[in-house]
Amino acid sequence: MTLIKSISGIRGTIGGAVSDNLTPIDAVKFAAAYGMWVKEQRKKTNYRVVIGRDARISGEMIQNLVMNTLIGMGIDVINLGLSTTPTVEVAVPMEHADGGIILTASHNPKQWNALKLLDANGEFLNAAHSQRVLDLAERADVDFAEVDDLGKITVNNAYFDLHIDEVLALDYVDVEAIKSCKFKVVVDGVNSTGGIVVPLLLERLGVEPIKLHCTPDGHFPHNPEPLKAHLTDLSDKVVQTAADFGIAVDPDVDRLAFMDEQGTLFGEEYTLVACADFVLSQNKGNTVSNLSSTRALRDVTQKHGGAYTASAVGEVNVVNAMKANKAVIGGEGNGGIILPEAHFGRDALVGIALFLSLLAEKQISVSALKKTYPLYYMSKKKIDLDPNIDVDGLLEAMENKYANETLTTVDGVKIDFADSWVHLRKSNTEPIIRIYTEAPSQQQADKLADRFIVELKTLS
Structure with a gap:
């Protein structure tokens, strides 16, 4: 078992020894360090932090530890409860908060959890700020609030709907065209929060969702990384129900993979390729993905007259390269879509809406769509x-x-x-x-x- 501290946050397995695993003491230590960093950065009198979690079994325990540490430091908390990484990213600027924390280990198995840290823009901390949090975690001089200055927790259950509102308001998303197609789609929510929010999005778009593993109890029915070997149930369900295609997300809903109508994986690499093809057809510009992503994005970008850039692996690195190159879309080959008009974070809901708009425009099957792209x-x-x-x-x-x-x-x-x-x-x-x-x-x-x-x- 292990505890990993990196640009991607603080991630570890539950149980075991302090500092070797993500124990309650480690959760408190790093939450306190983040609280210190927020105060350092913002230099205000009152502070607010948005917190949400995926459905993994340890989530409620870790969230309670983190929230109570922050209120003990005099920081108010907006508690989204069961949420997604992109939903928290959307909520931070909408709440005019000073930062956000998502309690999720993303695609890792159920014994893992993590603190993923956001700044006031709802974006992941860069390398320097991440290192500062790690440095602060090694200090023993945390300044906790006196009793009259404790923070308070406010519960807000509206953000799934607010997040979906933001997605449907994107200029690229043709809601009426999607509704007219009367799509039927299988959703594998891996028994996490995607099982709640993805069907809600589909229903708003007039798509019939067929739910598979959509009970948000954290008991993942298969390895939660949305790869071909883990999605046999989704493949079978798509064929059995004669669905138009299938959707798989990871536990915190920032990664997205599609299954075509024949039960064949569209390819998580091609999630970004297809969405970029659609966006670039309407808004010429540049794209970014990381070094481990397919060359097909480069080919599609050049076809539309844009320039492609490869960044180091890691969402922060992709976002920095997108900003530097004024990219109109970017992401990672693991099925992560980043659309600046929405927010600078991977968002499966944005990817689903773009993909449905593309299918509605082209009026072809998912398997036929795949054949239109350079195949690697x-x-x-x-x-x-x-x-x-x-x-x-x-x-x-x-x-x-x-x-x-x-x-x-x-x-x-x-x-x-x-x-x-x-x-x-x-x-x-x-x-x-x-x-x-x-x-x-x-x-x-x-x-x-x-x-x-x-x-x-x-x-x-």
């Missing part, structure tokens, strides 16, 4: 790290070995070959090396990944 195939594998291995040295050895190829080292090592690539990097959220490859066929992609697994093991 990815392999996503990983190696568990031995604590004694010098991982940076291992990656440097790979860099030296392939010095004659096109290399990018802004985030791990990416090696670009003529018709394929491989990206090797340490994970921000788990003690592993991720090996992502892309090639013209699945067999070639898998073979390339397996080759580099052998090479890494040989060098280690």
Whole structure:
């Protein structure tokens, strides 16, 4: 079990020893550090922080610890209860709050939880601010409020509806065109908050939702990462019900994958490709994704006359690159859609609305839509790290070995070959090396990944 502190937040497994896991003491320590950071940044008299959580089993415990720590510091809390990461991101600026915390370990299994930290814009803390929170967590001089100055908790259950209102108000979303198609869609909510909010969105769009694993009790029926191997129930349900397609989200609803009408995964990489194709058809401009994302986004962007940029992995890095390059859409190949008109955060609800608008416009099936895009195939594998291995040295050895190829080292090592690539990097959220490859066929992609697994093991 482990506790990981990074740009992605504070993430760990429940139970075990303090500082080795995400225990109640660790939750309080990092909540207090965040409260100190908020006061440092905002320099006000009164402070407000929005807090929401996904449905995982430990969520209520961790949320109570975090909220009560903040009110003990004299900070008011707006409690959204069961929520999603993008919903909290939307709520922070709407509430004129000083920050936000989402209690979720995203795609990690049920034994994990995390504190994902937002600034006053509802955006994830950058590297410098994240490091400041970590530094503050090591201090023992937290200044708690006296009894008359304690914060208070206000419950607000309106934000699913408010979030959906914001999505439907986007200029790209053609509500009437979607309603006229009378789509029928299966939703795999992985027994978290997507099981609540995605059907609500679909109903507002005149789409018939068929619910699968939509009871928000935190008992994930399969690995919550929305990958092909984990979505066999969704595939079967789409075919059995003759649905137009299927939707899978992760527990905090910032990742999105589609299943076509034949029960074949559309591909989480192609979630962003399709949404970008639709947005770029109406608003010419640039795009951004991370180094581990498909080349198909580059191809689609260039087709529309825009420029494509690859950032380091991590939502903060993608957002920074989007702002620097004035991107009209961006995201990550894990099914994360970032649309600046909505907010600078991955949002599955935005992705669903854009995808439905695209289908309504083109009047074709999801399988036919996939065939309109450049087809690449990815392999996503990983190696568990031995604590004694010098991982940076291992990656440097790979860099030296392939010095004659096109290399990018802004985030791990990416090696670009003529018709394929491989990206090797340490994970921000788990003690592993991720090996992502892309090639013209699945067999070639898998073979390339397996080759580099052998090479890494040989060098280690």
